[in-house]
Amino acid sequence: FSARSDLDWREAKARAALASDRPFAGFIFVCNNSTVPDLDRQLFGLPARHEESVRAIRKGMPLFLYNYSTRLLHGIFEAVSDG
Numbered sequence: 001f002s003a004r005s006d007l008d009w010r011e012a013k014a015r016a017a018l019a020s021d022r023p024f025a026g027f028i029f030v031c032n033n034s035t036v037p038d039l040d041r042q043l044f045g046l047p048a049r050h051e052e053s054v055r056a057i058r059k060g061m062p063l064f065l066y067n068y069s070t071r072l073l074h075g076i077f078e079a080v081s082d083g
């Protein structure tokens with residue numbers, strides 16, 4: 001058994017999706033009250049360290065935004081371009 005951080009697991013999953021023909025089924029962005037994006041613009045982003053995860057996003061993929069401060073899941077949004 002190998003303990004991995006949640007971030008390590010997500011990055012490994014993103015690398016596997018890029019290496020295969022099986023893309024993610026969807027993607028959940030996470031924010032809190034101080035980092036919530038402007039939902040009217042529907043523009044989501046992540047820090048550069050999550051680049052591999054973002055590159056796995058494909059046009060048409062369902063996207064969600066989870067605000068862990070309010071415990072609300074927003075969506076469904078649709079990716080208009082590849083990550």
